[in-house]
Amino acid sequence: MKMSSHDSCPYNQRMGFFYNRSNITSTEWDQTQLILVQCFGSICCGFILVANVLVITAVITNRRFHYPFYYLLSNLAASDFLAGIAYVYLMFNTGKVSHELSVQVYFFRQGLLDISLSASLANLLVIALERYISVMNCKIHSNLTKRRVTLLIILVWGISIFMGTVPYLGWNCICSLELCSKLAPLFSRSYLIFWSVSNLVLFLIMVSIYLRIYIYVMRKTVVLKAHTSGSTNHKRTPIKLIKTVMTVLGAFVICWTPGLVVLLLDGLDCQRCEVLKFKRWLLLLAVLNSVMNPIIYSYKDEEMWTTIKNLMRCVCSGTRRQRSSKANIQRNSAHETSTSLKENTTEDSKVSTQEMLTS
Template identity: 80%
Template structure:
């Protein structure tokens, strides 16, 4: 009873790991280095690709539509996920036992906020696609004001989801309620977080299944009529492929981690959730790697914009190199000219001396 009434805010994380019988790290140095290497590759791709998506939407006026604004917001959330995972990788293992309670809350809160934002953005994009497809339009009629409100709402909900544990929904004052995967998080919070995300997942599945059924029906109606525009025929096919890719990627990357979190929240002692801890997190981050490919790289206009951006970067570096080379050649030419002038002056002076 005394341990339940006493709060442990000033303890290091090693105390809470010991409370959950995590007396040593289950991963040796080789496995940890392997996870860090693979994670670093993922994070580099996440940061670069999502930064290119944001830059493309800003610079290209053809992307100034609600879908692409939401796409840029998804890229921003995935960019934050890359930063959060880099911070997590180098504050895990033995280092995590030396973290303070607030340091651990910051580490997990940053990750939860980014992942919640990615998931919420996927849901908003699904709703936007539903509105546009039901009206059989390429882009929805959402105004910039409504899109801005949606983006603010996404980040507001994500920040709240990431900050809930530090605001009080934790087990620092009741160690019996602590979870295994996150030793200062309450098991009830893990249940809430995993169930809410699974519910959002089911909503997304139902939305995309409704879109799939509608597009399939509409396509079958338009197929006999060859006089229809090419855009009407191509858009449903692309949409069906995108829907199937999104559903497959989301199921593979998110479902295992959410199920393990739910089992930990339900205090499943036989499940051995620590075995899959880092691998499932790496799999969840893989979704942030795939999002730019699924939502952007299949768009020909987006891909052309990427190529133009890369050409500008390479041309800029080439121009800098050529300008530096020209500057060096000009400076060397000036030096040669000055030396020749000096030599001519010396010759003239010697000739005058000989005449005198």
């Protein structure tokens, strides 16, 4: 649906107008639930932001991570970081507050979530292709140059930003309210069908790629073990990297597939499905996925976990040094003050003694 300036398009209406048409008001949070969700969500989002910053910093500071796979992994952490920002913005612009939002602010709120999801999905697809190329060439890391990796990262974010802004650019139902969905009252049902089906197809493609890679690597490993008598620890490194990404992909699919299925049912205008009941639980699953990813990186990759621990120790030692330096400054200032007071007292006593002798 193309956006136009026709009088029948209620662009100046607040979101309460569209929520009432979609019957979303009957499933809104009450004040107590909203406060609990905001507190719990703030803790989760704080962890998401800090943990993904540590992952990105670990890749930048550790030279052992200066390979295409880890650059793309840090870009995946950046998309999770954006997701954390999007969840914070969503939590404090939901409930009764959401009814007062303008159309533009609502598109911005949903666009942040869509961009972060698109970026995560695109990153996982690029990582899958990078792993496929490297494994089929019997290498731990691919021969992608930094320039090509940079171009891939720019391409990922370009596509993600475009996908997140498509509803605002025109594929919405503001001028055709009868085509609006229930879960996202400004999004047309046709857009939800396109969004959910395309993402589910990408899930299947990535799962099939990783299954092919895993089967190939396991066969190669069996052959190498049969023909080599030495240690094969260095040959297990590709398997470790693949297991890390497969775990991330598995968590992503488990956390997002229910939401995509519900969006598809909403797009198909399923009247019996009662999709509004699942709205809050689907959001909780999405937050859980962004919480799990940095944990998976550190749990599956010992080098990553060691680097993150060293970073945290550096931060803690830095704060301790700052505290100790502040304490030393305070002690020195207190010592100087007491010394000056003693000197002043001594001088005063000398003056008073001289005055007494003179008198």
